[in-house]
Amino acid sequence: MSDKVRLVEVGPRDGLQNEPGLVPFAIKIALVERLADCGLRHIEAASFVSPKWVPQMADGHAVLTGIHRRPNVIYSALTPNLKGLEAALAAGVDQVAVFTAASESFCQHNINASIATSLARFAPLLALAKEQGIPVRGYVSTVLDCPYEGAITPEAAAQVASALYQMGCTEISLGDTLGTGTPKRVRALLSAVSQEVPLPQLAVHFHDTYGQALVNIYAALEQGIRIIDSSVAGLGGCPYAPGASGNVATEEVVYLLQGLGMLTRVNLDNLVQTGRWISQQLGRRNGSKVGLAWTK
Numbered sequence: 001m002s003d004k005v006r007l008v009e010v011g012p013r014d015g016l017q018n019e020p021g022l023v024p025f026a027i028k029i030a031l032v033e034r035l036a037d038c039g040l041r042h043i044e045a046a047s048f049v050s051p052k053w054v055p056q057m058a059d060g061h062a063v064l065t066g067i068h069r070r071p072n073v074i075y076s077a078l079t080p081n082l083k084g085l086e087a088a089l090a091a092g093v094d095q096v097a098v099f100t101a102a103s104e105s106f107c108q109h110n111i112n113a114s115i116a117t118s119l120a121r122f123a124p125l126l127a128l129a130k131e132q133g134i135p136v137r138g139y140v141s142t143v144l145d146c147p148y149e150g151a152i153t154p155e156a157a158a159q160v161a162s163a164l165y166q167m168g169c170t171e172i173s174l175g176d177t178l179g180t181g182t183p184k185r186v187r188a189l190l191s192a193v194s195q196e197v198p199l200p201q202l203a204v205h206f207h208d209t210y211g212q213a214l215v216n217i218y219a220a221l222e223q224g225i226r227i228i229d230s231s232v233a234g235l236g237g238c239p240y241a242p243g244a245s246g247n248v249a250t251e252e253v254v255y256l257l258q259g260l261g262m263l264t265r266v267n268l269d270n271l272v273q274t275g276r277w278i279s280q281q282l283g284r285r286n287g288s289k290v291g292l293a294w295t296k
């Protein structure tokens with residue numbers, strides 16, 4: 001099994017979608033460019049969702065078309081339906097992500113649809129993406145706990161992950177949306193899901209609400225996971241998961257992985273400066289412990 005880990009930087013999307021105010025697109029573009037300068041090779045840069053639902057992401061076209069694109073970076077976006085994919089394609093996206101949930105109630109609150117309806121909406125999207133040669137990532141939210149239903153079984157999460165994989169998603173990201181998970185439950189989840197989706201196609205997406213994200217990532221690494229989602233400065237939260245804090249900070253994940261010899265090419269010093277810069281731009285406390293402690 002490979003020792004190398006692939007990071008998916010979700011700060012410009014998952015991070016900024018939850019800011020109370022509208023972040024100017026020039027700042028979003030600068031953030032994406034700075035993250036690419038740090039050596040990050042997959043950046044989720046935008047979302048093509050309804051602006052009535054998430055006004056913070058209404059400028060996806062301006063962001064994606066404004067970036068000075070690097071050939072070795074994947075710029076991706078969230079697309080809940082065919083309309084979203086068409087808009088993302090018009091903006092020149094490299095990859096898209098569909099998103100559903102392991103819990104019916106969260107799915108309803110997040111995308112106004114049942115899990116089955118969400119999957120049905122993805123079918124024409126996946127067909128068009130295939131025709132256009134665009135890979136589609138599938139997110140499963142609330143794989144451990146739901147804010148409305150409580151604990152979710154590993155089997156329920158595995159069933160939704162399996163459906164997305166069978167439909168043609170090239171990679172499935174498992175979202176601990178509330179950040180309540182602990183390693184024992186993460187192991188049980190991954191054991192169940194990896195029976196349905198091959199491990200190299202699985203990513204983990206931890207929020208750090210209870211301070212468990214890094215230890216959960218370590219447990220996932222031990223189980224063979226090699227794709228990790230993270231967000232610079234720990235930006236984020238989810239508008240439909242009350243109380244959820246940001247994603248695990250990319251600085252923390254890079255520090256851990258470099259310590260383990262599993263990631264080399266990201267410049268941590270640049271990343272720390274980028275995390276400090278965006279925290280200052282947003283007028284919020286830096287959510288990265290590494291970002292606060294770094295003195296080099």
Ligand SMILES: CC(C)(COP(=O)([O-])OP(=O)([O-])OC[C@H]1O[C@@H](n2cnc3c(N)ncnc32)[C@H](O)[C@@H]1OP(=O)([O-])[O-])[C@@H](O)C(=O)NCCC(=O)NCCSC(=O)C[C@@](C)(O)CC(=O)[O-]
Pocket residue numbers: 014017047048049050051052053054078080081083084085087099110111112139140141142175176177205238239240
């Ligand atoms: C899915 C919908 C659109 C259904 O929303 P709906 O209201 O049921 O949709 P609709 O089809 O009835 O359309 C309503 C209006 O939205 C428009 N519309 C419809 N689709 C689009 C589109 N793609 N782009 C722009 N506009 C769109 C559509 O044209 C129409 O406009 P109107 O006629 O009223 O003027 C809505 O619920 C939505 O946009 N939800 C997005 C919620 C969201 O972005 N949540 C955060 C991302 S998920 C997340 O953060 C979790 C994750 C991935 O990080 C993992 C984890 O941590 O768990």
